[in-house]
Amino acid sequence: MKAVVDRDLTRxxxxxxxxxxxxALPMGWTEIAVGAAAASVLSAAEAADVEAVAAQIIPxxxxxxxxxxxxxxxxxxxxxTFLSQLAGDYxxxxxxxxxxxxxxxxxxxxxxxxxxxxxxxxxxTVDDTPFFEATRLLTVLGMFSxxxxxxxxxxxxxxxxxxEDRHFFQPPFGxxxxxxxxxxxxxxxxx
Amino acid sequence: MSGQVYxxxxxxxxxxxGAGASGGVIARxxxxxxxxxxxxxxxxxxxxAQFTHDELKDWYLGGITNDAVRNPQTFRxxxxxxxxxxxxxxxxxxxxxxxxxxxxxxxxxxxxxEIDFIERxxxxxxxxxxxxxxxxxxxxxxxxYTKVEWEIGVSGLAGASPFDPPRSKPYxxxxxPVKSSGxxxxxxxxxxxxxxxxxxxxxxxxxxxxxPACIHCGFCHGFACEVGAKASTLTTVIPEAxxxxxxxxxxxxxxxxxxxxxxxxATGVTYFDRNRxxxxxxxxxxxxxxxGAETPRLLLMSATARSPHGLANSSxxxxxxxxxxxxxxxxxxxxxxxxxxxxxxxxxIVHDFYDADPRRGHYGGGGLDARIxxxxxxxxxxxxxxxxxxxxxxxxxxxxFARSMQIAGHGTSLAVESNSVTLDPDVKDAWGLPAIxxxxxxxxxxxxxxxxxxxxxAEILEAAGALRVTKxxxxxxxxxxHLLGTCRMGNHPATSVVDRYHRSHDVPNLFVCDGSSLVTSxxxxxxxxxxxxxxxxxxxxxxxxxxxxx
Numbered sequence: 219m220k221a222v223v224d225r226d227l228t229r230x231x232x233x234x235x236x237x238x239x240x241x242a243l244p245m246g247w248t249e250i251a252v253g254a255a256a257a258s259v260l261s262a263a264e265a266a267d268v269e270a271v272a273a274q275i276i277p278x279x280x281x282x283x284x285x286x287x288x289x290x291x292x293x294x295x296x297x298x299t300f301l302s303q304l305a306g307d308y309x310x311x312x313x314x315x316x317x318x319x320x321x322x323x324x325x326x327x328x329x330x331x332x333x334x335x336x337x338x339x340x341x342x343t344v345d346d347t348p349f350f351e352a353t354r355l356l357t358v359l360g361m362f363s364x365x366x367x368x369x370x371x372x373x374x375x376x377x378x379x380x381x382e383d384r385h386f387f388q389p390p391f392g393x394x395x396x397x398x399x400x401x402x403x404x405x406x407x408x409x
Numbered sequence: 410m411s412g413q414v415y416x417x418x419x420x421x422x423x424x425x426x427g428a429g430a431s432g433g434v435i436a437r438x439x440x441x442x443x444x445x446x447x448x449x450x451x452x453x454x455x456x457x458a459q460f461t462h463d464e465l466k467d468w469y470l471g472g473i474t475n476d477a478v479r480n481p482q483t484f485r486x487x488x489x490x491x492x493x494x495x496x497x498x499x500x501x502x503x504x505x506x507x508x509x510x511x512x513x514x515x516x517x518x519x520x521x522x523e524i525d526f527i528e529r530x531x532x533x534x535x536x537x538x539x540x541x542x543x544x545x546x547x548x549x550x551x552x553x554y555t556k557v558e559w560e561i562g563v564s565g566l567a568g569a570s571p572f573d574p575p576r577s578k579p580y581x582x583x584x585x586p587v588k589s590s591g592x593x594x595x596x597x598x599x600x601x602x603x604x605x606x607x608x609x610x611x612x613x614x615x616x617x618x619x620x621p622a623c624i625h626c627g628f629c630h631g632f633a634c635e636v637g638a639k640a641s642t643l644t645t646v647i648p649e650a651x652x653x654x655x656x657x658x659x660x661x662x663x664x665x666x667x668x669x670x671x672x673x674x675a676t677g678v679t680y681f682d683r684n685r686x687x688x689x690x691x692x693x694x695x696x697x698x699x700x701g702a703e704t705p706r707l708l709l710m711s712a713t714a715r716s717p718h719g720l721a722n723s724s725x726x727x728x729x730x731x732x733x734x735x736x737x738x739x740x741x742x743x744x745x746x747x748x749x750x751x752x753x754x755x756x757x758i759v760h761d762f763y764d765a766d767p768r769r770g771h772y773g774g775g776g777l778d779a780r781i782x783x784x785x786x787x788x789x790x791x792x793x794x795x796x797x798x799x800x801x802x803x804x805x806x807x808x809x810f811a812r813s814m815q816i817a818g819h820g821t822s823l824a825v826e827s828n829s830v831t832l833d834p835d836v837k838d839a840w841g842l843p844a845i846x847x848x849x850x851x852x853x854x855x856x857x858x859x860x861x862x863x864x865x866x867a868e869i870l871e872a873a874g875a876l877r878v879t880k881x882x883x884x885x886x887x888x889x890x891h892l893l894g895t896c897r898m899g900n901h902p903a904t905s906v907v908d909r910y911h912r913s914h915d916v917p918n919l920f921v922c923d924g925s926s927l928v929t930s931x932x933x934x935x936x937x938x939x940x941x942x943x944x945x946x947x948x949x950x951x952x953x954x955x956x957x958x959x
């Protein structure tokens with residue numbers, strides 16, 4: 219079934235189009251994610267800027283962030299495969315982001331080449347745009363989805379959360395249920 | 410699978426529309442009573458190999474539910490407005506596969522209480538609403554609640570709750586092991602003089618009826634259980650129905666009309682197969698078990714010259730009195746790890762606020778449960794709405810994942826006639842059929858009640874020692890998975906769609922039994938009551954059929 223792709227970007231946010239496209243996919247498509255390791259739509263310059271934006275959405279500090287988790291690989295592969303209907307719109311919005319940047323920062327090679335503090339300051343001025351919102355959602359998906367999709371490299375996103383990727387667990391599950399003595403039925407005082 | 414296959418031209422005893430929580434139960438009851446049954450389901454039939462822990466696929470790529478593009482819906486909060494197309498998420502979300510909602514539910518399984526069936530008599534009318542008593546009481550349904558617990562499989566502790574209604578048998582299995590969220594709920598609740606109790610769940614705490622115990626993987630809500638520990642009709646009653654040799658399950662069979670004859674009796678149903686070919690299955694009786702959205706839609710689409718406002722709709726109430734429940738949330742962060750992503754979603758509940766109390770200044774009550782703080786992707790999306798949405802502040806909040814829990818408040822929704830499911834006049838689905846149009850606006854008491862329950866949950870988190878408590882804003886709902894009330898039961902044809910045995914007042918061989926049957930919303934967790942109603946309906950329909958009364 220065709221997804222609804224809105225070519226009029228002034229009337230509907232890219233984010234909504236992204237989520238609509240995601241919602242339209244039928245069940246049996248996992249082969250796309252697994253088999254498309256080499257699929258790519260972003261040019262080197264596009265990928266560098268997307269990676270730099272993602273790296274400010276979930277920054278690297280004493281723990282890995284979006285860059286180490288390979289979020290840009292997730293985004294690139296997603297746009298080449300299961301989000302391919304959105305790729306044209308997203309790249310157009312990205313081009314607009316880059317053009318606006320060049321206008322406001324003449325002499326600076328690219329957003330990616332800017333120092334971190336200045337990137338943050340710049341993003342604060344564009345963080346309500348459809349491009350930024352879509353990149354924010356894609357970054358989250360790329361950070362915390364299964365590594366077979368190209369992001370969450372070596373489970374870096376899950377490690378950040380303290381999420382243990384295991385198929386089954388046994389009690390105790392956490393700190394507070396350790397040593398739990400069992401449920402005690404209180405004598406009924408009211409009815 | 411039994412391999413039983415009926416020809417469409419063969420008049421089976423019953424065709425059942427919808428192989429979900431209700432349809433699966435009724436199929437088994439009728440087939441075990443010796444009747445021939447065809448069970449039709451819109452969606453596919455999945456197997457365990459297709460059930461994964463892939464949060465991106467199952468939560469965000471529409472794995473086992475309806476989606477906004479093939480099954481579009483429109484929404485408005487006022488009948489005077491034009492409903493708008495829901496572009497990214499349908500307003501009414503349901504399981505669209507064999508097993509229905511029982512595939513992806515949380516499996517919280519608490520019974521309704523005595524008050525739920527007689528609340529109107531006890532509290533009086535609420536002007537501007539369809540607040541009404543049920544045509545049955547808790548005592549009528551109790552044997553069937555027990556049947557659900559023992560035949561579907563529910564783990565819990567009888568006698569734990571001072572509020573529990575009478576029960577004829579204990580639970581067949583003890584409660585699942587407590588989680589940190591449950592211990593903290595107990596601690597906080599007891600400090601406040603409340604009565605926390607183990608949560609009954611339709612999840613095996615030990616091997617039961619050929620299905621294994623829970624492996625505590627954490628992927629219950631929104632996911633199908635690949636080991637079969639979480640009960641679904643796919644793994645319980647439907648195989649039992651097929652084992653009789655009298656029940657055929659036909660997935661990817663999208664029923665769009667119930668056919669009737671010149672006398673106004675149902676003759677069978679017309680449906681699309683997976684290749685969009687039309688078929689007509691003949692039957693002596695029809696049982697509609699879609700869900701609170703698809704069931705009224707089917708009746709409305711089955712309008713004829715004789716019943717121009719929809720089949721079985723002389724009352725005008727098909728599609729009306731749509732109720733959602735309201736689930737509000739309080740989030741707590743603690744000093745040490747809880748790891749709520751492990752194991753079942755809920756292990757402890759509080760029912761001290763279940764009953765309505767006029768002194769609160771609003772109608773309503775509910776149950777509180779201590780639960781997971783969701784899984785990674787949903788956690789990350791939700792965290793962005795409760796503080797900074799990007800940058801180091803956001804990352805710091807993300808890292809509270811393992812130390813977080815929620816207390817969810819599950820409350821009442823009043824029956825408001827303008828809240829409804831109707832056919833959209835313009836939008837069509839991918840098969841060319843009219844889309845569902847949803848009109849919904851929470852009654853002010855529903856919102857007041859949601860805030861009341863949320864405040865009680867926040868108090869418990871504080872009493873339990875939370876470092877920080879956050880309350881998600883209570884706003885008017887535009888989305889629900891609890892689809893209730895739209896073909897209500899009742900004794901009088903003018904004010905209800907089906908009678909106390911789920912038989913249509915208008916069409917003697919047409920029955921409706923699913924979430925649409927509920928007269929009041931209860932306090933969340935409707936699936937257990939839907940399945941109890943289904944066991945009761947199945948028993949009586951079989952009895953009527955064998956006595957020649959259909």
